[in-house]
Amino acid sequence: MSGLPQLALEQWEPTKETLHLWAQIVGKVRLAATPPQNHWWNAPLYVDTRGLTTRRLRSERSDFDVSFDFVAHELVVRTSGGETNSFPLAEGLSVAAFHEHLFALLTGLGIEVETKAEPFGVPVTTPFAEDTEHASYDREAVERFWEGLRWMDWTLQEFAGWFCGKTSPVHLFWHGFDLAVTRFSGERAPENPNADRVSREAYSHEVISFGFWPGDRKVRMPAFYSYTSPEPAGLAERPLRPQTASWQQPFGSSHLALLPYDDVRTSSDPRETLLDFLESAYDAGATLAGWDREGLRSSWCPTPVARED
Numbered sequence: 001m002s003g004l005p006q007l008a009l010e011q012w013e014p015t016k017e018t019l020h021l022w023a024q025i026v027g028k029v030r031l032a033a034t035p036p037q038n039h040w041w042n043a044p045l046y047v048d049t050r051g052l053t054t055r056r057l058r059s060e061r062s063d064f065d066v067s068f069d070f071v072a073h074e075l076v077v078r079t080s081g082g083e084t085n086s087f088p089l090a091e092g093l094s095v096a097a098f099h100e101h102l103f104a105l106l107t108g109l110g111i112e113v114e115t116k117a118e119p120f121g122v123p124v125t126t127p128f129a130e131d132t133e134h135a136s137y138d139r140e141a142v143e144r145f146w147e148g149l150r151w152m153d154w155t156l157q158e159f160a161g162w163f164c165g166k167t168s169p170v171h172l173f174w175h176g177f178d179l180a181v182t183r184f185s186g187e188r189a190p191e192n193p194n195a196d197r198v199s200r201e202a203y204s205h206e207v208i209s210f211g212f213w214p215g216d217r218k219v220r221m222p223a224f225y226s227y228t229s230p231e232p233a234g235l236a237e238r239p240l241r242p243q244t245a246s247w248q249q250p251f252g253s254s255h256l257a258l259l260p261y262d263d264v265r266t267s268s269d270p271r272e273t274l275l276d277f278l279e280s281a282y283d284a285g286a287t288l289a290g291w292d293r294e295g296l297r298s299s300w301c302p303t304p305v306a307r308e309d
Contacts, residue, residue, distance in 0.1 A: 004151060004265040005144035007222045009215035012141035016214055018134040019142065020177040021095045021119060025102060025128055026054060026066050026075075027174030028115040033057035033064075039182070039202050044171035047153040047179070051146060052172060061110040066102070070146040073139055077105055085109060091138070095131035121175045123217060145214065148261075149179060152212050155271055156181045159210065159278050161301035178225075180211030183282070185291045189230055206230065208285040210278050212261070218250045222261035224277060227254060228285030238284035241276045242267075257281040 009016070027045055034042040034057060045052045051070040056063050063080035068089070075098070076086040085108065087101045099117065106113060117128045126133070149172075156170045156179065166184040173180055175198075185206040192200065210226045213219075228235060236247040236255045245259040259277045267273040286293055 004261075004270055005147045006265070007144060007148055007214060007261055009221055012138055012145070013215075014134075014136035015138040015141050016145075016177075017124075018095065018136045019145075020122065020174070021124065021128070021131065021134055022075075022089075022098050023052070023068075023172070023174040023177060024119055024122075025095070025099050025115075025117075026052075026068070028117070028120075029066055029102070029106075029113050030054040030057060032113050032115050033059060039168065039204070040198065041168060041171070043175075044169075044173050046169070046171055047149050052149075059111045059113065064106075064109070064111055070142055073137075073142070075102060075105075077102075077109060077111075079109055079111070083109055089137055089142075092135050093137060094133070094135035095126075095128055097132075097135075099128040099131075151270075152179055152274075155274055156210065156212075156278075159275055162279075162298050163296055164298040164300075165296040176213055177216075178211045178213035180209055182207050182209040183296075185286075185289065185296070206289060206291075208282055208289075210281065219258070224259045224261065224264065224274060226257040226278065226281030226285070228289060229254070230289075231255060232285065232288035232290075235284060235288055238288065239280065240284065241280040242273060245277050245280070257284070 023045060027043060030045065031043045036042055046055055048067065050072070051068040053067040054065050056065055065078055067076045069076050073089045074086040075089060076084065078084045085105050087105065119125060119128070124131070124134070153170055160167050160170060160181050163183050165186055168180070168182040170179065170181045172178065187206045189204060189206050206229070208226065208228045212222070212224050214222045231254055240246065240257055242259070242263065244263045245257060247255045248258050249255055257277075264270045264274050
């Protein structure tokens, strides 16, 4: 990849919002067609060779998968019986039409899946089958997003290899539309009686999470992020690298380490810049939270020597 693409939110926000809702529809199919896993790891989508995929799902008739193909711009369903069917992703395809096409396609393949057909955790509340407002699809913008995701996925996987404790896959949560990886200290977190059932399971143990999201109505730019949960006292006073990274509170009292995507994209070494940011955020959270830093360091995939100086 010669360089990271521009992903300015204002240049593709209507498409991003439509794609986010389409991803929620597909993600809910995955959630309904997989066994439960800790921390909702059966819910996310994954970066693959041509776009985003559910990976293998189960039904009474056959195994199947659902994928966004951002090369051919299609939504594709494949079954273990060798059947493949698809419909095009294009400008004017509303959330309601996407929902109708997908479930008609599944039914035609003999696959029955029941989902709660409404958005989750986003400002939009219109049920999927009634949403004719969101219908934007800029092919070039989606291709730029896809190009960026491919690079980010590999870089986050490299960072994940520096840690030998429990860690999540690198996956895209359709809740926030963010590509994320999470490290665990191995200790349970104090139970929050006020948290909803999704948050209780997601944060049942001490975590430090890292990721990217393309921006939303509160954070008006694409950015890389990290947070520590439970948040230790003094986290926002810890230094971050590079200097343009900062601690912010866009969603309430908790602090996020944020680094604008454009600061990575325009740096002389984007990979080094992002890895340095991720490591500095981990240093901050793990040190203050009392994690066993040395015990959790990978000996097989150590951090670069230069970073340990």
